[in-house]
Amino acid sequence: MARPQEMRRGSLLSVRRRKKRVIGLEQKSPFQYLVRRKVRKLKKMVPGCQDDGVEAVLRKTAEYIAFLELQVTALKSLSYIYGV
Numbered sequence: 001m002a003r004p005q006e007m008r009r010g011s012l013l014s015v016r017r018r019k020k021r022v023i024g025l026e027q028k029s030p031f032q033y034l035v036r037r038k039v040r041k042l043k044k045m046v047p048g049c050q051d052d053g054v055e056a057v058l059r060k061t062a063e064y065i066a067f068l069e070l071q072v073t074a075l076k077s078l079s080y081i082y083g084v
Helices: 004-027 030-045 054-082
Strands: none
Touching: 030 054
C-alpha cells in the first residue's frame, strides 16, 4: 500500500507538469496562438487544406472565396432569368 506522502508527491508532480504545459503554450505569444487557432479552423472549412502549411491555406482560402463569389453571381443571374 502506498504511503500518504508518496501519493501527495505524485499528485503534486502531475499538477506541476500540467501547469508547465499550459505555461509553455502561453509563452509563445498570444498573437501566434490565436493565429494558429484560426488557421486550424480555416483548414477545417476550406476543402483540400488538411495537410497544407499556412501560406498554402491562405492562398487556397482566397481562391475558395473567389469561387464562392462567382457561384453567388451565377445563381443570382439564373434566378433573374427564371424569375425566381
